[in-house]
Amino acid sequence: MVAFDDLMAFQRETEALAQVMGRLGWDQETMMPKGAAQQRADEMGALESVLHARRTDSRVGDWLAAVDEGALDDVGRAQIRHIRRSHARAVRLPDTLSAQLARVTSRAQGIWAEARAADDVAHFLPVLTEVVRLKREEAAALADGRDLYDALLDDYEPGATAEGIGAMFDRMRPRLVDLRERIMGSARTPAALSGNFPAEGQMVLAREVASHFGYDWRHGRLDRSVHPFTSGSGTDVRITTRVDTAEPLGCLYSTLHEVGHGAYEQGIDPAFRLTPLGQGVSMGVHESQSRIYENQLGRSRAFCGWLFGRMGEVFGQAGAGDADAFYAAVNRVHSGHIRTEADEVHYNLHIMLRFDLERELIAGRLEVADLEEAWNARFAADFGVAVDRPANGVLQDVHWSVGLFGYFPTYTLGNVYAGCLYTALRAAVPSLDNDLARGHAEPATAWLRDHVQRHGGLSEPAATIERACGFAPHEGPLLDYLDAKFGALYDL
Amino acid sequence: MVAFDDLMAFQRETEALAQVMGRLGWDQETMMPKGAAQQRADEMGALESVLHARRTDSRVGDWLAAVDEGALDDVGRAQIRHIRRSHARAVRLPDTLSAQLARVTSRAQGIWAEARAADDVAHFLPVLTEVVRLKREEAAALADGRDLYDALLDDYEPGATAEGIGAMFDRMRPRLVDLRERIMGSARTPAALSGNFPAEGQMVLAREVASHFGYDWRHGRLDRSVHPFTSGSGTDVRITTRVDTAEPLGCLYSTLHEVGHGAYEQGIDPAFRLTPLGQGVSMGVHESQSRIYENQLGRSRAFCGWLFGRMGEVFGQAGAGDADAFYAAVNRVHSGHIRTEADEVHYNLHIMLRFDLERELIAGRLEVADLEEAWNARFAADFGVAVDRPANGVLQDVHWSVGLFGYFPTYTLGNVYAGCLYTALRAAVPSLDNDLARGHAEPATAWLRDHVQRHGGLSEPAATIERACGFAPHEGPLLDYLDAKFGALYDL
Structure with missing residues (x-):
């Protein structure tokens, strides 16, 4: 030994x-x-x-x-x-390639930011071409004869394959496009929240919901940053959120999202601290925790009822006439261009678009020069609206500039896993809706900790979800949940 | 090359x-x-x-x-x-000795904290004995035939010797004891500040004085901590302060002290960044910057006049009847036991006591078992009062528990250097009192930056001060400054 x-x-x-x-x-x-x-x-x-x-x-x-x-x-x-x-x-990975990738992606990120600010795709394409070339080289070095895209995916979701994900996405896409179209054709057009929501009150509420969802302050802290994120493993797991005084949901739901990531890291068996098992097992499983806290729990009717009342106490009003209108506003479906602002119905369509395009780029079947056209055509087909400018289209995400190819599909994998876990959670915690109606989710966190979080990297990602749910993960529960939730909200 | x-x-x-x-x-x-x-x-x-x-x-x-x-x-x-x-x-330094020192001092610090809390010297002595033994071993390994104490001192004040410092301290001590006794015999007994000073106001003022003394916020920040400190070199130099709502001077003068340390690091030639020259050249020269900002500038009559007015604006009152009473309160001489709370007159007596005792410990002429008695006897002689309990005596400082032998004398060296620099600064910046009366010290910072700070580690410590002043550093200017200032304040 x-x-x-x-x-x-x-x-x-x-x-x-x-x-x-x-x-x-x-x-x-x-x-x-x-x-x-x-x-x-x-x-x-x-x-x-x-x-x-x-x-x-x-x-x-x-x-x-x-x-x-x-x-x-x-x-x-x-x-x-x-x-x-x-x-x-x-x-x-040859040292020279690692060094080249670090240098080029650092430069590419700056150029991407300039290009996005100026809506100038042509400014970005030369360096993106270089990034794609280096990532294909990296994939070839790692692939050991396997599929190039799989070699990249492996860094974020060990065991997953582009073929398996692609087949699942192809099954999901028509149902999501159909649901989207039926919602857009509905006579129901819920209003967004309106009003002014001072930053201090938002942060008070953010801390409160973090506590109610089981975030452990002895081993973490909450700060503000431009883009919310979670950082650290073991006994020091910090989260951030952002604040917009005209729009309080961004702060609250970003907080719940990061609380999900943070609770996962905080929930891992302390015996695994500072070992390879002592962190979330994959991006997909990590995202399942953030999504179930944010969406299935946080955007539920039960929790929205509590949040409506609590916002009234904190801000003097909640930006909506009653709890039902508040719930409808929280879950409002809208045809936006931006992934990070997308609702639960549109979000996965954003991911599928990116997955298909980046898979073609890495396979060498799509040229960087043709990327914008491919993006715009696919967007119009799936979202029913045209891209109005590159900053709202192919230039919107930082990922490709920094070489994150193979990362996007883990967002939807996370949603799929969250759908599965939610089915199992509802069966295991019958008090769930009552807890959420009081603004609390500690019993849900306790179940998730026991069945997912504490195991850290012990099993492979899909096996981690299967052990918790009792069935192999698949897209069915997520799609059924979306149909039921938005069918009721939009009277479909 | x-x-x-x-x-x-x-x-x-x-x-x-x-x-x-x-x-x-x-x-x-x-x-x-x-x-x-x-x-x-x-x-x-x-x-x-x-x-x-x-x-x-x-x-x-x-x-x-x-x-x-x-x-x-x-x-x-x-x-x-x-x-x-x-x-x-x-x-x-043998690797085994470094590892042993790290392990023992880490344990010793915990035991020291317990001993201080319980006023239990006996609890601390065994581990302190071990620390002293290891530090003597370390000194022997480093000394290369030279004096053991000098080998330790060298880590904090290159080029200084215990003999030189000891001779200077022996010249200073009778004059300081005499000044102390005359002050204590004076009929003047200025009152301390009284009142309540909310934390927010203290932090507003702390930021304001930091700005007025030339602290660069683009390359630093100010936070709260239990013990104030400065951290970092180059373009990221952070300072902290502490807040007591019953006593606002601790926050303000701790801030000015750390601004001195911070301005030094921020003022170093950017060409030296991330090289051995890119940080303060010694603890003594570092302390000269913190002390001149805190004492010679910050506790001057001119600056106190401005501060009295500004505190009135911020808090509705400054805790004293008029600017003269405020100035007297800021510079109140009192027979306390605690080094970190000492006034300008007593402070160096605290240092000399520690220097003499630790020099004897390292030389092997004083046993740890006899340390408390030696401390108490010397304290009574120099301070005119008895030590009331070990937490106010031999157990008050963390330094020895963590192995910082040779560090204490640099505090007084800093005061001596500050005295020399202040003489040169007054001659070079005739507007000084007028600047300070407006609450500003940027011209002083500009002179210090140009003559001391920007050079970083280019010259040896004493040479750094000599180049700035035009004369070799000695204790005269500090003692004359103290005589003049406290002679006037106490009508001696």
Whole structure:
């Protein structure tokens, strides 16, 4: 067991340094003085070099070769599975390619921001071409003969395949387009909230709902940032939210979303702290936690009834005439261009568009030069409206500029998983609607912690969901939930 | 020049990682969730291992041997001087001793805190004995035949010697004791401030005075912490302060003190960023900046006049009847037991007591078992009152528990340097009192930046002060300043 123990001790230090990197990222978005950006890049670059050297350290390969897996328990074997996978990825990637990717994506992100601000696709295309070329090289180095896109996907959702996801998306898409069209044809046109909602009150409510959903303040904190995010694992898991005084739902539902991510990390078995099992097992399972807190629980009629009353107390009004109108406003379906502002019906259509396009790009079947046209055609077909400008179309997301190919589908995987978990949760916690009507979700968190969160990286993603639900995950529960919820809301 | 360039590139990464360590320390004291302490220790431990490996890396020795110093300019030679010194210290220290020191001081700090809370010296003595033994071992490893105490001092004040400091302190002590006794015999007994000063107002004022003293918010920020401190170099230099609603001067003068430290780091030539020259050259010179901002400028009659008026505006009252009473309260001399609460007259007597005792401990001429008695006897002699309990005596400071032997004298060195700089500053900036009477010190900061701060680690500490003042630093200006100021205040 010497090899295993040495490997785990080494890994624990690596995980600790990776946590430090996370703290720097958090600080950069929340606390860092404006003039410190260049120095922070130097600091993170130095730490990244240290992490890279550890991830490719030849001793890791030696220890892995020496470990007797037969002598390990389930936990030990799962640790080895994670270490083996990430070490294999790290050593397959040539150092020069990693360095090139870091340099080019850093430049590309700046150019993307300029292009989006100026609605100038042509400004972005040359560097995007370079990013796609390098990502295809990366995929080829990692693929070991498998599908190129799968090799990239593997970093975010181990075990998933483009073929499997593609088939599922193809089953989902017509039902979602049909639901969307029926909603748009409905006579019901709920109003958005109106009014002014001071920032202090929003933050008071944000902290309150975080507490009610089981967020652990002893091991976390809530701050404001431009884009909400969750940072850290183990006993230091921080979340952020944003505030718009004209629109309070963004703050509240961003908070619930991040509370889902945060509760997952906080809920993992403390014995896994600073090991490969001590963090969410995949982006898809992570997103299942954020989505079920935000949508299935947070946007339920029961919780909206409580929130309507509480907003009245905090702000003197909730921006809607009664709880039903408030619930309708929270779940208002609208034909927007922007993914991050999309409702539950449109959201997955945004993802499918991106998944299909990026899969074609990585396969080499779509040229970057043709990307905008492909985007616009698909958008018009699925959303029933035209893209009005590139900033609302192909330039809206940062992901491709920073090389995140294979990441998008995990958002919809998360929604699908959340649909499955919600079915199981309702059966397991009969008090759920009563809890939510009092503004509370601790019993739901307790069930999720016990059945999903505490296991961390112990099982593969799909197996993690299957163990919790008792059935293999599939799109049915999510689609049925959407049909039922929006059918009732829009009188379909 | 290949060796020099390689060495500097390596060093730059080490300095960047050292900055990361600083960010973790800052976060721990200001932002970290309470339940994250153990994990943070693991994170800092992992990073410390990385830093230790870099500091003792054999390539550094090879590069140093290969550098042709004759081909370097002043800046290059100064870089090499710093790297050579810290590399020599790092390689002289056996790894086992460093690890032992880290383990024992970590435990000792906890025991010290318990002992102080319980007023139980006996609880602290065994672990302090162990700390002293390890520090003597460390000193022996570093000393290379020189004085043991000097080897420790060298880490905080390169070039200073216990003999030189001891001789200066022996000249200062009778004059300070005499001044103290005359003040205590004076018929003047100024009152402390009274009233309630809400925290928000204190922080508004703290930010205002920081701005007026030239603190650069683009490269810094101000937060609250239990003990005020400054963290970071280069373009990210953060300060903290504390707030007591019954006593506003602690917040304001702690802020000015940290603004001094912060302005020093912010004022260093940007070309030195992330190099050994890119930080304050010694603890003594650092303290000269914090002390001149806090005392010679901040506690001046001119600035107190402005502050009295401004506090009236912010709080509705300043806690004193008029500006003269306010000035007297700010500079009130009182026979307290606690170093950190001491006035300008008593402060250096606190330091001399600690310097003499720790010098004896390291020399092996004083046993830890006899430390309390020695402390109490010296305190009664110099302060005219008895120590009432160990928490107000030998147990009051954290320094010895964490192994900071050789650090205390730099506080008084800083005061001596501040006295010298103040003489030169008054001659160079004739508008000083007028500026301070308007609440501003930017012209003083400009002079200090130009004559001290921007040079960073370019020259040795005493040479840094001598270049700014035009004379070799000595205790005369500080003692004359104290005589004049307190003579007038107490009608001596």
